[in-house]
Amino acid sequence: MPVKSKILGFDMDGVIVDNSQLKLKIAKSLGFNLAPFQTPAEIIKKIMAPEMLRKLQLAIYHNPLISIEAPLMPGIVSLLGEISSAKIPYFLISRRLEPEIAIGLLKKRGIWPKYFNESNALFVITPEDKNTNAKRLGVTHYVDDETKILSVLEDVPNKFLFDHLNVFPESNNYTKVASHEELAKYFL
Ligand SMILES: [Mg+2]
Known part of the structure; x- marks a missing residue:
């Protein structure tokens, strides 16, 4: 642990x-x-x-x-592998309105059901739903690519902005990371 x-x-x-x-x-x-x-x-x-x-x-x-054409973000598979080896609990909380399409893509890319599956993937509607579910699950660290989502995650103590194109400003509300290698420093 x-x-x-x-x-x-x-x-x-x-x-x-x-x-x-x-x-x-x-x-x-x-x-x-x-x-x-x-x-x-x-x-x-x-x-x-x-x-x-x-x-x-x-x-x-x-x-x-x-x-189905979308590729995975570079470095995500090794990060997920390390997180699972370290036995750190993790969840997917997505606002995709058609979970079957999202799951089809994750399957095609080889990370469903290996890293994400029915037991740790949630599909919700609003940004506030992300906060409610994160709170219920006890999420301590959440990573999103939208500042407006991070701004409503009031119950998540550690928020990370995934900004692989380096276009957003630094903020007191989140820690900016540009890659999954960088995120690993906080998530592992
Ligand atoms: Mg997003």
Whole structure:
């Protein structure tokens, strides 16, 4: 057992899976030539009009044939391996509205059911649901790629912003990490 008992929580999109290339491709098909640094959820929504953004989200999160193309974030498999070897409890808390599509992608990438499965994966609706569930599960450390999610996780003591493109500012509200190797320093 770890010296201090941690319970870890992971967001899925932008943390476990990397949708940035898919976003570039779909945005391009909608007439937007974006750069990779413009793909994080909180930045792209300032660039694309709501109806265009909706089309992009429908493609990436609701179309199983497109969703399945997303690769894993580099380093996540080794981090999950180390976390499981260390017997640190961990959970996936995602706002994917169609869990079967999310699970299909995780299966395809080889991390379901090996690292995530029905016993440690939760699919919720609102940012507040993430906080409620994190609290119920006793999550001590949570990683997300959206600052607005971290800002509602009032009951999680240690919050991490996964910012692999290094586009967000430092903040007192979270610890910024740019890779899973860096996250490992806090999660292991
Ligand atoms: Mg996310």
